[in-house]
Amino acid sequence: MSNQTSGKQRHRVVVIGSGFGGLFACKHLRHAEVDIVLISKTSTHLFQPLLYQVATGILSTGEIAPATRIVLRKQENVQVIMGDVHDIDLTNRTITSELLNRDTVTPFDSLIVATGAQQSYFGNDHFATYAPGMKTIDDALELRARILGSFEEAELAPTQELRDRFMTFVVVGAGPTGVELAGQIAELADRTLVGTFRNIDPRDARVILVEGADAVLKPMGPKLGGKAQQRLEKMGVEIQLNAMVTDVDARGVTIKDQDGERRIEAACKVWSAGVQASELGPMLAERSEGTEVDRAGRVIVEKDLTIKGHPNVFVVGDLMSVPGVPGQAQGAIQGATYAAKQIKAELAGKQQPAQRAPFKYFDKGSMATISRFDAVCQIGKLEFSGFFAWLMWLGLHLYYLVGFRSRFMTVVQWFVAFLGRHRGQMAATEQWVFARLALEALAGNDEDASEVRAEADLGAGNGAANKPAPKAG
Numbered sequence: 001m002s003n004q005t006s007g008k009q010r011h012r013v014v015v016i017g018s019g020f021g022g023l024f025a026c027k028h029l030r031h032a033e034v035d036i037v038l039i040s041k042t043s044t045h046l047f048q049p050l051l052y053q054v055a056t057g058i059l060s061t062g063e064i065a066p067a068t069r070i071v072l073r074k075q076e077n078v079q080v081i082m083g084d085v086h087d088i089d090l091t092n093r094t095i096t097s098e099l100l101n102r103d104t105v106t107p108f109d110s111l112i113v114a115t116g117a118q119q120s121y122f123g124n125d126h127f128a129t130y131a132p133g134m135k136t137i138d139d140a141l142e143l144r145a146r147i148l149g150s151f152e153e154a155e156l157a158p159t160q161e162l163r164d165r166f167m168t169f170v171v172v173g174a175g176p177t178g179v180e181l182a183g184q185i186a187e188l189a190d191r192t193l194v195g196t197f198r199n200i201d202p203r204d205a206r207v208i209l210v211e212g213a214d215a216v217l218k219p220m221g222p223k224l225g226g227k228a229q230q231r232l233e234k235m236g237v238e239i240q241l242n243a244m245v246t247d248v249d250a251r252g253v254t255i256k257d258q259d260g261e262r263r264i265e266a267a268c269k270v271w272s273a274g275v276q277a278s279e280l281g282p283m284l285a286e287r288s289e290g291t292e293v294d295r296a297g298r299v300i301v302e303k304d305l306t307i308k309g310h311p312n313v314f315v316v317g318d319l320m321s322v323p324g325v326p327g328q329a330q331g332a333i334q335g336a337t338y339a340a341k342q343i344k345a346e347l348a349g350k351q352q353p354a355q356r357a358p359f360k361y362f363d364k365g366s367m368a369t370i371s372r373f374d375a376v377c378q379i380g381k382l383e384f385s386g387f388f389a390w391l392m393w394l395g396l397h398l399y400y401l402v403g404f405r406s407r408f409m410t411v412v413q414w415f416v417a418f419l420g421r422h423r424g425q426m427a428a429t430e431q432w433v434f435a436r437l438a439l440e441a442l443a444g445n446d447e448d449a450s451e452v453r454a455e456a457d458l459g460a461g462n463g464a465a466n467k468p469a470p471k472a473g
C-alpha cells in the first residue's frame, strides 16, 4: 500500500529524524518561507544523555522523551509524520517511509538527514540478545527490568553460585554512558535497594566496568579519566582495563586480556562500547557518486555538510563524519543550525550554494556524571571535577531538556533520588525483558525465536518458578 503526502506548495524541506539534529533543524526554520515535513520512526524527541537514568529508575520516559508533534505543535510550517525511511531517491527527490506495512512517498526540495547512530557490536550482533545497548527508550526499559529482575532472581536463587551470577552486573565500555550507568547501578544497590530484600544484601552486588582501552573516559584525558576511575572504585565498581569482550551469552561474558581468556559469570550485561551510523548513511553514499562512509558508516560530507553533487541534501548529527566533530548533541545541534541557515539564506536570495561558508564546529566541552554530586567536566583547556562539575552538568541537562513540564518533573525526580534514597520509577515487567526478542521472533527469525525459548528455559531453570520472573539474560 502506498500514499502520497499533500501536494507541493512552498519550498519543501524534509527532515528525517526527531533527535537533536532533526528537532533543531525544524526549530531554526520556524520563520522561514518553507513547508517542513519531519519524518521519524519514533514518535518522540529522545534526550539520549539521560537514558541511563530511565534504566536505573530515576526518571520516567515521559521526562526525557516528549512527543515530537506536541513539541512542534505551535510551529505551523511543520507536519510531523511517523515512518521508517527505507528509500531516498536523489534523482526524483522523494523519500519513502513505512509505517505498519504502508509506504508513504514525500517529495522534497531540500533534505536534512539526521538519523543518528545505533549500538555497534563490532560484527557480533548476536551479543545484543544478552547485552542490550543504550540507544532507545525500549533499551532503557529493558535494561531496568533486567537490572531489577536480576536482584529478584538473586533473592530466590537456591545456590550461592546462582546468587553470585544474578548479583554481578557487567557494563561493557567505559565511555560516558558506561561510566554513568556503572555508577548508577552501584548507587541503586547501595542506597535505594538496601533493606528491601530478606535473603540478599544488595550491597553485595558486583558492578564490573570492562574497557578494551587502557583508561576510563579516554577522550577526556588522563586527569579526568583518573578522577572518574578513582571515584567509581571508591563506590565499589570494579574496573577492568585493556580487557576485550570476546563473547557474551546468557550466563556471562568471556574476556581476553594480557593473561589470556577468562569468564565473568553475570546474568545482567549492558553494552555501551560502540556506535554504528544509521543504515541511511551507506544508502546515501551508494546513491551519490563519489560520496563515501567512514568505518562506522557515517557519511563523509562536504565542507557544507552536503553530499557530492547534491547541494540540497544535508547530513547532520551522528550520521555525518566531519573531522574534529564528536558524536555528541552539540555536533548535531550546530550541524542542523548550519543547514537551516543555508536554506534560509538561499531562499532569501542572499547566497548561492557555491558561496556557502564551510561548517565550523565550536567545541563547548564535554562532561559525564559519576554519581550524585560528582561529575567530570572539560571546557577547552579547563578541566574540573566534583560537586561544581556536577552542578554544571545538572544545569546544562536541564537547559537542553525540551519543555517546562519535562524540566520541572526532572527536578522533582532528582530531588527525590539525590537527596533521599528513593527512586520514583522502579516499575519493571517481564514483558520489557522479552519483548525485543519476541518481536524479532515474530519477524520470522527462527534463530531469535529459539533464543527467546532459551532465555525462558534459563529463567525456569533457576528453580524459582515455572514461569520466569522478570530476569536478566
Ligand SMILES: Cc1cc2nc3c(=O)[nH]c(=O)nc-3n(C[C@H](O)[C@H](O)[C@H](O)COP(=O)(O)OP(=O)(O)OC[C@H]3O[C@@H](n4cnc5c(N)ncnc54)[C@H](O)[C@@H]3O)c2cc1C
Binding pocket: 016, 017, 018, 019, 020, 021, 022, 039, 040, 041, 042, 044, 046, 047, 048, 049, 050, 051, 052, 083, 084, 085, 086, 114, 115, 116, 117, 134, 135, 176, 177, 278, 280, 316, 317, 318, 319, 327, 328, 329, 330, 332, 367
Ligand atoms: C546513552 C547516551 C548518552 C549520551 N550522552 C551524551 C552526553 O552526555 N552529551 C552529549 O553531548 N551527547 C551525548 N550522547 C550523544 C547524543 O545523544 C547524540 O550525539 C545525539 O543524539 C545525536 O543527534 P542526532 O539527531 O544525530 O541523532 P539521534 O538523536 O540519535 O536521533 C536520530 C533520530 O532519527 C530517527 N531515525 C533513525 N533511523 C530512521 C529511519 N530509517 N527513518 C526515520 N527515522 C529514523 C530516530 O528515531 C531518531 O528520532 C549520548 C548518547 C547516548 C546513546
